[in-house]
Amino acid sequence: MERILKRVSVVLLNCLFFFMTVTFVLTAGAEKQVIKHYGIVDLTGPYGILVPDVWESMLDYYRLVNEEGGIEGYPVKLVWGETGNMMARTWSHYKRYKRANAQLLWLASSPDGEALKRRLAQDKMFCPLNYGQSDPQIYPPASTYIDGPSYGDAFGAFLIMAKAKWDEAGKKGTMKVGIIGPDTAYGRAALEPGQRFGKEIGVDVVGQEYTPVVPIDLTPQVLRLRDKGVDWIWIQGLSQIATVFMKNIQSLGLQGKIGIAGFWWVSGAEMLRRIGPELSEGYIFNSYNYLPQVEKDHPGIKRVIEMRQKYHGKDPDEYCVRGVRAAQFVIELTRRTLKRYGYDGLTALNYMSTMETFKGWKTPWDLGAPFDITPNDRRTAKKLLFYQVKGGKIVRYSDWIDVPHLYPEKMSDVFEK
Amino acid sequence: MKGRPCGVFDIRYSQDMAILRTKTHWALFILFLVSLFVVPTFLNGHILSLGVIIGTTMISMFGVQIMIGYTYQITLGHAGFVGFGAYVSALLMHHLGWNFFFALPMAGLGAALYGLIIGTSSLRCKGLYMVIPTISSHFIFFYLANEVFRKWTYGSDGIECGMPVLFGFAFDSDLRYFYLVAVISVLLGIVAKNLVRTKTGRAFVAIRDNDIAAEVMGIDIFRYKLLSFAIGNFYAGIGGALWGHYVGYINTEFFPILDSVYYAAFCVVGGLGSIMGAVFAAFFWRLLGEGINYVAPLLDAILPMSAGNIISSMGLIIFAVLTILFLIFEPRGIAHRWELFKQSYRLHPFNY
Incomplete structure (x- = not known):
């Protein structure tokens, strides 16, 4: 037995060595005049439940750009590393990229964005997009931008939408909204701005119930929110939480009695995949990009489907569209910076100054609403669509809704209102 | 004479007790120290950063080794103790303006005190059952940092950790910080190595091997178990503080429970009951992590x-x-x- 195990391990190690050597040989010597972007991503940690399809589609779009001649004739390469959400590994990638004189760094999780925020500014490195949209990493502004609105702002948009529906229905009294989410920076992101904005528009945000990141049962949290008399519950957590929560809502007989809504990382499609149509029924969520499950005939979505089919032989999900949208933005940013400053001018500061040239910009495939970027507003989406799970399918619940800018109160003296 | 190099004889008790016994030992040790301070000047920021990560992990791993390897107090909450130390140091610097070099020992003492409190459960639990209170300690740490002391820790938004400065000399580069971590790692390694050879260390080993026999021999097992918790977590606190101030910012997500599992698992890979095992464990864990990056x-x-x-x-x-x-x-x-x-x-x- 021991001999067999020894042989197997020797074979495995040889295979690994062989693959690494082949890769090195294949990738060496092709470094001349290539535009390099860098990325740090968690594909195997807690965010591995969401990010792989986003990342894969982003890489696909980079490939497509290269197949079509690159950016102004320059091939573009995304050098990336995986972390498993371990800070030591994030740090190691960061140091490696810094040594390689990286100027543009993609991030894909709130913890990485929060941890690296000060360091990025200090080292004059630039993050054009982080897929983790927690508010702490963008206020006060440093050199981090986010993909989409912040989580706080997304909750604000939900309050606007829900209040409008409440008024339309002629309901009396103050609408009450509760939040459920983990005790992390992103999990808490909706509470403070939501309570502040709620007061402004006449909605009572009653508070938040905290959950483990991977819960088993949320009955006490649901019951406490029910006892507070909430009309809506906003899920500010990932699908590990949302799925358990929806099961508890049904088992406690609250389905249909309390409105349930969440943000773009817990889409209805995700819910249907994980807990099926019965438990997902009525669930409302938002998105800053169109969904392939709903807008199949949209020309841009058709292009995403075509690309996904070309490279993977399967249809895209909502995360793929998000990845393509973000990649299109960064490629366009690079193109503009290249035109303004030339190849040698692709520096973090030049990238950042070029960000402000995006005014009313839509992605080439029109995958979301147009947006502006200003020095005080570093969000790459300002409008959200709301969708709902209805009869086992996803349907549009609203048109594009403007997202409020709910930066922390302490920032008001920094920003022009 | 078993285990001595050929021709080496001990004629005094001090020789028998010495860690460095021969001229070769001394030469290698001096070479190691010289290399430790010369080689880094030729290394780039990435490698130095890896060195810092290994160093801070190693310090924390000494603590695991003392608790699991020497006293068999199984801990699956070590990342929480590491985080506790990091927070103590960050809070003292952030709110009270303490110098890092005063905050650092307090980080160790804070984590040790927290370890003492959690360690009281060893009066009733032993062996594998210690997993329960130590895992709980992790969640208690999260609760303390995110809820109870939120006003000071800023909860899950995280807190900035100041830069170490000693008489106007700032440890603000990878190289300088590497030296800081290297010196502390070597010193704490020597302390740990000596600790396990003292009466206390032998009591730890006696408890590990058979606690009932140890008690019969007159060892106050509760006292020594608590001491093991305190010392082990002192190391955790120091390791955590050094890591936190290197990154410059911490929040509770930096100290996931999975890290506690890794601490215990890699301690086994490194070799239980050996201070060198902790050194190997830190290298294996972090270099393997670097490889799979x-x-x-x-x-x-x-x-x-x-x-x-x-x-x-x-x-x-x-x-x-x-x-x-x-x-x-x-x-x-x-x-x-x-x-x-x-x-x-x-x-x-x-x-x-």
């Missing part, structure tokens, strides 16, 4: 368009397979291999 992108380069699928998990799979293979072929850890190597060197040129 490259696996997913490399495989994506070979097999394009598959980053989001199994390839993204290959790093983890390799991590697990290597660890399992290690446990199959060398269950006594890397430290055992190191001992075999030393034995063979001592016996040279004879093979018996």
